[in-house]
Amino acid sequence: EKGRILNRFTALFTRRSASKWNRAMNLDDWRIVCITYNINTRRTESDQIYQLLEEEDVAESDIAVVALQELSHSELLGAVRAEATWQASFCSWMSASGKSLLCKGSLASNLLLIFARLHIFSSVDKIDSRLSRSSFGGLTGHKGTLALRVHLRDNRSLVFASSHFLPNPEGYENRCMQYFAGKSCIFNDKNIDDERNSVIWLGDMNWRVDTLSTQEMFDRLNAIASDDEMDALVNEVDQLRRARREGKAFSDFNEAPIHFAPTYRIIVGRTRFDGERVPSWCDRILYRGSDLVCEHYRDNRTVTISDHFPVIARFRYKASLSDDFKWNVVFEPVPHWLSVVPFTCRFSFKHDFWQRSGSYRDWIGVFPSAIPDPALPISWLYLMTCYDTVIGSRSLTVAEFPNLSSGCYRLAYFSANRNCLQGISDPFEVENFG
The missing domain is CATH 3.60.10.10 (Endonuclease/exonuclease/phosphatase)
Incomplete structure (x- = not known):
């Protein structure tokens, strides 16, 4: 029954x-x-x-x-x-x-x-x-x-x-x-x-x-x-x-x-x-x-x-949200990169994000291009280890990582105070030398 x-x-x-x-x-x-x-x-x-x-x-x-x-x-x-x-x-x-x-x-x-x-x-x-x-x-x-x-x-x-x-x-x-x-x-x-x-x-x-x-x-x-x-x-x-x-x-x-x-x-x-x-x-x-x-x-x-x-x-x-929302952290395009060269990226803060919500507990991560889990970066470092530079009239922050093996990646910025990602880069390729 x-x-x-x-x-x-x-x-x-x-x-x-x-x-x-x-x-x-x-x-x-x-x-x-x-x-x-x-x-x-x-x-x-x-x-x-x-x-x-x-x-x-x-x-x-x-x-x-x-x-x-x-x-x-x-x-x-x-x-x-x-x-x-x-x-x-x-x-x-x-x-x-x-x-x-x-x-x-x-x-x-x-x-x-x-x-x-x-x-x-x-x-x-x-x-x-x-x-x-x-x-x-x-x-x-x-x-x-x-x-x-x-x-x-x-x-x-x-x-x-x-x-x-x-x-x-x-x-x-x-x-x-x-x-x-x-x-x-x-x-x-x-x-x-x-x-x-x-x-x-x-x-x-x-x-x-x-x-x-x-x-x-x-x-x-x-x-x-x-x-x-x-x-x-x-x-x-x-x-x-x-x-x-x-x-x-x-x-x-x-x-x-x-x-x-x-x-x-x-x-x-x-x-x-x-x-x-x-x-x-x-x-x-x-x-x-x-x-x-x-x-x-x-x-x-x-x-x-x-x-x-x-x-x-x-x-x-009913989202009614515009796709025009811009990231609070914007990564510079990553140029052609080789696996034998230690990886470096540059980014900038927008919308007064650092003054409003920034923390030295924030971190930057390198992920597979799909970013399956933001809590599992391939490599990461705290913002406090980064340094500032000026290129022309632009102020940028630089993050330096170890070498990356060949593959397709993205960068992402995690905010400790907001408990979520505040910036994601476009995908970029790292190739083997020779």
Whole structure:
């Protein structure tokens, strides 16, 4: 019975291929895809992850957000090879599809990754982070909320919050309290204009079905004949819908209609409910902000690494940002360079950046031309090791690096005070001598 129910929804998913992005959208809009996945301490399986990203049309997005819960302790403690981690799997695929890691945050076993196309980096003014711990009275963050705010140059913000709420059907009130504790992370401050602050909140929120037995839930699911009937069932039995109606959690957020079956609890490696828990919609994505439009909301039942299915939402964000935003740090074009010559670059500060936000903790890095992860330069040095020079009437800063092997590279300037890149060079080639 339970296998037949879930296999029916899996077959429906397979027949109905992933809908493409709305091609009628404004060209100035940004396409944002968000994925939340409780990985149940499992190791990454790149084949399934890449299949997920391809099926969900992530390559066409401008920004891709990945929220993972329950990373294994071996990965958290560095016992897993760097190239075999979940982050490495996502970074590798995103880099191949033209996106770089804009920023990331972690809280115990929770990881939040935000990828973006390089042309978006110049629109980012600053990145902030906040977190709230809920496990063991706030001592640990295995259950909790972390958030990253991407502050844009037009004084608007995109906030991405990821949560792993407390479990169990009887934990309804605890989850409501955890929501209010986590709300402090979404930059809902009095001095911040909510109209300019768009928020996407995703994660394993652990809201359960507590009014039906497991068998009763199977019977109700088996009777579902349409998308509208599925959403009506969610509205009737889901704790999150109840919390929103009662004003106890997420009452000021939106959620697209749910047309997919529960995403927990699944037999690992299978597409069947395990029958030990009442099937529930634990994994959710909510949002608020007039600049956000949710165009797509579903699960993906072809990924069977965990006892959860991943949930995906696609948004259109009214960016209205000009491509004319200039970097605060501008690199001089790099001339033809040979690998036998120690590498030198020159750059200048614009818009009074150094006076407003400069720090000797800032650093300059050399990266592969795609800049897959700004935290992993091939070579880097602190700004304090650079020196000034004057060429004609222009004042420039010079950075000297060791020799670079042949290849295609970019330079980037990282601001400690703004927690993001403030300048990226054009690609340049280094060739072997002779």
